[in-house]
Amino acid sequence: MKRRDFLKGALYGTGGTMIALGGFGTLTKLDPKKAAAAEQDALSTVFSTCEMCTSRCTVALKVKNGKVVKAEGHPNDTSTGGSICARGNAAPSLLYDPERIKKPMIRTGERGDGKFKEVSWDEAYSYITEKLKNVQKQYGGEALAVTSRVNPNDIFFRSLARAMGSPNMFSHEATCPMTRTVALEATFGNPYIGADYGNAKYIITNGRNFFEGIHVPMVKGVMKSISNGGKLVVLDPRFSVTAAKGEWVPIKGATDLAFIMAMANVMISENLYDKEFIAQYSVGFDKWVEAVKDKTPAWAEQETGIPKDKIVQITRDFAKAKPNCLLEYGWRTPWTGNDYQLRRAIMIVNMMMGNWEVPGGYFRKKGAALLKPYPELQQYAKSLGGGMVQPAFPKPVKGRIDGTGVKGTPGQVIPVPDGAVGQIPESILTGKPYPIKAWMVYRFNPVISMPESERVIEAIKKLDLMVTCDVYMTDAAYYSDVVLPECTYMERYDPMIDNTGLTPKFQIRQPAVSVVYPDTKPAWQIFKELGEKMGYGQYFPFKDMEEYLTKQLAAAGLTLAEMKEKGFWVPPGMKPFFMRGKDPKAPAPTATADQKIQIFSEELEEATKQGIPEYKHYPQPENGKFRFIQGKVAVHTNAGTHNVPVLNELMPTNTLWINSVSAGKLGIKEGDSIIISAGKYEHKGIAKVTEGIRPDSVFTYHGFGRISPKMTRAYGKGINDNKLIPNELGEIGNVVSSTTFVTVRKA
Amino acid sequence: MAKHYAMAVVVAKCIGCQACTVACKFQNNVPEGQYRTKTPVVGPKGTFPNVSMYFLKEACQMCQDAPCVKVCPTKASHYNEAGVVLVDVDKCVGCKYCLTACPYDARFINKDTGAADKCTFCWEARVSQGQAPACVSTCVGGALVFGDEKDPNSEIAKLLSKNKGEVRKEEFGTRPSIYYIFQGVK
Amino acid sequence: MVQETRGELYLSFAGIWQRPRREIADHLEEIIELWSEEIEIPPETVAVLSAFCQRYPAGEERLNALWAEYIPLFETGAVEAPPYASVYLDKGRQVLGAETRAVQAFYASTGYGMGNDKQELSDHLAVELEFLALLARDGEETSGETFRQKHLLPFLQAILPRIKGSRRPVYAQAAEILDNWQLKSYERG
Ligand code: SF4
Ligand code: SF4
Numbered sequence A: 001m002k003r004r005d006f007l008k009g010a011l012y013g014t015g016g017t018m019i020a021l022g023g024f025g026t027l028t029k030l031d032p033k034k035a036a037a038a039e040q041d042a043l044s045t046v047f048s049t050c051e052m053c054t055s056r057c058t059v060a061l062k063v064k065n066g067k068v069v070k071a072e073g074h075p076n077d078t079s080t081g082g083s084i085c086a087r088g089n090a091a092p093s094l095l096y097d098p099e100r101i102k103k104p105m106i107r108t109g110e111r112g113d114g115k116f117k118e119v120s121w122d123e124a125y126s127y128i129t130e131k132l133k134n135v136q137k138q139y140g141g142e143a144l145a146v147t148s149r150v151n152p153n154d155i156f157f158r159s160l161a162r163a164m165g166s167p168n169m170f171s172h173e174a175t176c177p178m179t180r181t182v183a184l185e186a187t188f189g190n191p192y193i194g195a196d197y198g199n200a201k202y203i204i205t206n207g208r209n210f211f212e213g214i215h216v217p218m219v220k221g222v223m224k225s226i227s228n229g230g231k232l233v234v235l236d237p238r239f240s241v242t243a244a245k246g247e248w249v250p251i252k253g254a255t256d257l258a259f260i261m262a263m264a265n266v267m268i269s270e271n272l273y274d275k276e277f278i279a280q281y282s283v284g285f286d287k288w289v290e291a292v293k294d295k296t297p298a299w300a301e302q303e304t305g306i307p308k309d310k311i312v313q314i315t316r317d318f319a320k321a322k323p324n325c326l327l328e329y330g331w332r333t334p335w336t337g338n339d340y341q342l343r344r345a346i347m348i349v350n351m352m353m354g355n356w357e358v359p360g361g362y363f364r365k366k367g368a369a370l371l372k373p374y375p376e377l378q379q380y381a382k383s384l385g386g387g388m389v390q391p392a393f394p395k396p397v398k399g400r401i402d403g404t405g406v407k408g409t410p411g412q413v414i415p416v417p418d419g420a421v422g423q424i425p426e427s428i429l430t431g432k433p434y435p436i437k438a439w440m441v442y443r444f445n446p447v448i449s450m451p452e453s454e455r456v457i458e459a460i461k462k463l464d465l466m467v468t469c470d471v472y473m474t475d476a477a478y479y480s481d482v483v484l485p486e487c488t489y490m491e492r493y494d495p496m497i498d499n500t501g502l503t504p505k506f507q508i509r510q511p512a513v514s515v516v517y518p519d520t521k522p523a524w525q526i527f528k529e530l531g532e533k534m535g536y537g538q539y540f541p542f543k544d545m546e547e548y549l550t551k552q553l554a555a556a557g558l559t560l561a562e563m564k565e566k567g568f569w570v571p572p573g574m575k576p577f578f579m580r581g582k583d584p585k586a587p588a589p590t591a592t593a594d595q596k597i598q599i600f601s602e603e604l605e606e607a608t609k610q611g612i613p614e615y616k617h618y619p620q621p622e623n624g625k626f627r628f629i630q631g632k633v634a635v636h637t638n639a640g641t642h643n644v645p646v647l648n649e650l651m652p653t654n655t656l657w658i659n660s661v662s663a664g665k666l667g668i669k670e671g672d673s674i675i676i677s678a679g680k681y682e683h684k685g686i687a688k689v690t691e692g693i694r695p696d697s698v699f700t701y702h703g704f705g706r707i708s709p710k711m712t713r714a715y716g717k718g719i720n721d722n723k724l725i726p727n728e729l730g731e732i733g734n735v736v737s738s739t740t741f742v743t744v745r746k747a
Numbered sequence B: 001m002a003k004h005y006a007m008a009v010v011v012a013k014c015i016g017c018q019a020c021t022v023a024c025k026f027q028n029n030v031p032e033g034q035y036r037t038k039t040p041v042v043g044p045k046g047t048f049p050n051v052s053m054y055f056l057k058e059a060c061q062m063c064q065d066a067p068c069v070k071v072c073p074t075k076a077s078h079y080n081e082a083g084v085v086l087v088d089v090d091k092c093v094g095c096k097y098c099l100t101a102c103p104y105d106a107r108f109i110n111k112d113t114g115a116a117d118k119c120t121f122c123w124e125a126r127v128s129q130g131q132a133p134a135c136v137s138t139c140v141g142g143a144l145v146f147g148d149e150k151d152p153n154s155e156i157a158k159l160l161s162k163n164k165g166e167v168r169k170e171e172f173g174t175r176p177s178i179y180y181i182f183q184g185v186k
Numbered sequence C: 001m002v003q004e005t006r007g008e009l010y011l012s013f014a015g016i017w018q019r020p021r022r023e024i025a026d027h028l029e030e031i032i033e034l035w036s037e038e039i040e041i042p043p044e045t046v047a048v049l050s051a052f053c054q055r056y057p058a059g060e061e062r063l064n065a066l067w068a069e070y071i072p073l074f075e076t077g078a079v080e081a082p083p084y085a086s087v088y089l090d091k092g093r094q095v096l097g098a099e100t101r102a103v104q105a106f107y108a109s110t111g112y113g114m115g116n117d118k119q120e121l122s123d124h125l126a127v128e129l130e131f132l133a134l135l136a137r138d139g140e141e142t143s144g145e146t147f148r149q150k151h152l153l154p155f156l157q158a159i160l161p162r163i164k165g166s167r168r169p170v171y172a173q174a175a176e177i178l179d180n181w182q183l184k185s186y187e188r189g
């Protein structure tokens, strides 16, 4: 081509074909009528469901000129009272962030040197398909693992693995509440158990930090309880915001089970528990009596560092409030190897208070199946249907890498939808029980959310394929081969969100605006299109999300139009329902075969030989060492929001909390640069010298110290807790987060 | 009787979550790095393990005898028809007299408008339309109560009749409209 | 400068600031030639560009080399110079601000709008330049100048120093050249 022919041709057209458009075709000639219609100034409201964390609060998105200008709580939702937290409020800051990823990308350099090119969706799908087919051919479909933060698009994401014949589907839960899930399943037959905080008169929490790990309805409930004069006792090595609102009991780390068992011991020896309740509703109590017989307050004092009189006094006062008292079951729970037994013991002590299916107690979530047997409630018994009918998937040839589901082993009780995600890097690196060769992650950032960041990175580098689907170039994305840009929750539909509690509750997530970055897509669409490219179209039998939602809603007798207009649905006129609310002797079946509360669990006995919780002593830090603990902060979500401009501005970095006496011994002053050493790994940080922590523990907020330089605002700021914690799997495959000891020195 | 809009901060219920801080930013287009309100921590005070800590929401105190209004040479700072202290952006010349005069450090020069800025009680977009201010409506702890203090049936009047509401720096004689209730704070 | 040349120049820069694609990458030499003829450029600037062309001959390799510069500069994560006017000219430093709407409205007033595939935000640097190329072609001189004064120049003043300072050879040089043309020596044709 002659000089300048190219540009001339583009501008003036060659052979007349392009004259109408010209240029590169980015702009077109407009239909003048359409142009006028595009202008629309009025403030409108779109109801949806927040996804700045996973608590799924209902929201009202305010839209002006096609832009989300503000996120507010849904004014009609009594569970939130129309509030949303700082992260929820910050949603538009994420939506319009120029740092979001905008196009599919494929790596061009080495893993970790950050070189990518942008490609079309089709190229990205083809690339993934080819790599996955190779993996399948060479190693079998089971060499693919998929991991996501639990969310409504999982069904599509996981269909990809299922279609390939892989059983290796994981949620993030083993790094968070999985031990609680296991305990609830063992005790009640399923994990769908809620707590009625608002009506409780006495709440004890072992470490769950209601006011910093914010779930808006929960905050409202706990605040209602304490405002009405309820007592709040907070056992935590660190003085959290929650501790500041109650009585702080700075328990030694990893000894919570001793405190709980001593409570039971006191309740039994002083006859403080509800004998009739235990007799009517539970099985196996005698074994518990046996198990806690020697767990006296004096013994627990040795373990926990809490004076025995204090233990007795708390137990007595707590029992006085029965049944309107709650011993909190926890949320981020994988503290020790046998943490599931702590959660079990907590629920057993709760049940000793008869706080089951009464206001101010624990309750089963009231889905349609639970309501049907009650004639007066049948009218409210509605449930969502499926949005599609999938054909059968091929049966995986091999079992899972983490032993989930294997009878007679701990894997028997690992929840099948969750799995033990910590096993993935192990299988990649050791090839045991067989190697994982491809890993796809969606809304999950293993580099920051799983222990031992460097080991996770090392594992990723060994893979044949790593794919990340997210909204930012996360740390995992940075090391990936393919990065798929999802649009934010404000720009898409998702499958219906079931947020049932004391009544059924269904919520919609719907787009408030069309996608900001034109080439980002909803996850359901990404996985459907990828599935189709891979030849698995039959597993995605729906046209679009509106069709899918319409089907889901039809089963409940609802329409998409009304959901879109109202945002959420609860049965009109239905009051919160407790099975024992009117009559304390009324039937209150659990979901187990015998419908009783399993104080002794046959299932756990079979799986772990521990049908009743047994105490395990974990070492305490010797002199000069500290227990390393972590937690959540109100303005950030796990590893999710640290790069969102407004939230980053509020809290760009974290510090290491260290007790002033311990700091003094080390010559460390407030604001000093320090080095935290866990032996194999070290991390720089800044010291926060405080009276608000035990002298034998140090603390940091989670999710900081980001590794991906493509998250400018969060990159390298603060301490990445998971760099320091070794990837150790607990007795049932949970990660272990609170048994790491560190030393601290001035940098 | 004329209305008197006031806000009560029930300190025991404030969890320092900063939902108010962020809501205010979006409601009022407050520029990056600037704030009309923030809720910093006070403490922890004491010695391990006997410590205490609380949060104090800070913003313009809506003085009824406002030094900022008095010193403003252009009358940009003024009381509106409902007694709310506001800044008329067009009249403000950015002289910063009010910033110096305010005993509560509540004002700043807005980077985008160049005019003095501060909490407006969300007057234009919300309160004059019968809605609660953005910070109040999103408050997660339920610590903020807003309304007409002179209406005995209002939530705020009832709250203040039962609890002692303290004003900040009373000695300045500015007669603030923000009341802090410390009951139950350790 | 003749109108035709101005159109070509605008389009050449539009091509440069677009996401890298073969069509443009393979014609880099042609674009450099056009620039050296029509715009006053220091020889070392041309030398850097020519060196790039020699090191990465037209084809896949050159495209990837451009991607390696483009993504950190404009696109993902630690973007050194977000290519959207709104990020500079509006408060809030985010995309889709008042400037985006103003630019869109301007396009509409001259009968243009974003293409149906909506692959780009309307205030992307490449789109604004492509728009000016089209106006030049259409002979819409007055509109072109108004748009330039009101929208393009303030945007260039904010973004070009960042690109120039980025040490990304191709884009930094292209920014230098665009700066020379638009901000230093622009004369109406
Ligand atoms: S708690 Fe906050 S971030 Fe989470 S869903 Fe609710 S409003 Fe959103
Ligand atoms: S707090 Fe300051 S800005 Fe607000 S009214 Fe009083 S003097 Fe004026």
Ligand code: SF4
Pocket (backbone or CB within 6 Å): B023, B024, B025, B027, B028, B036, B037, B059, B118, B119, B120, B121, B122, B123, B133, B134, B135, B136
């Ligand atoms: S009343 Fe309005 S302007 Fe004042 S702090 Fe609250 S949200 Fe901000």
Ligand code: SF4
Pocket (backbone or CB within 6 Å): B013, B014, B015, B016, B017, B018, B019, B020, B021, B039, B055, B057, B135, B138, B139, B140, B141, B142, B143, B144
């Ligand atoms: S929203 Fe309410 S609870 Fe949260 S910091 Fe603000 S005043 Fe305190």
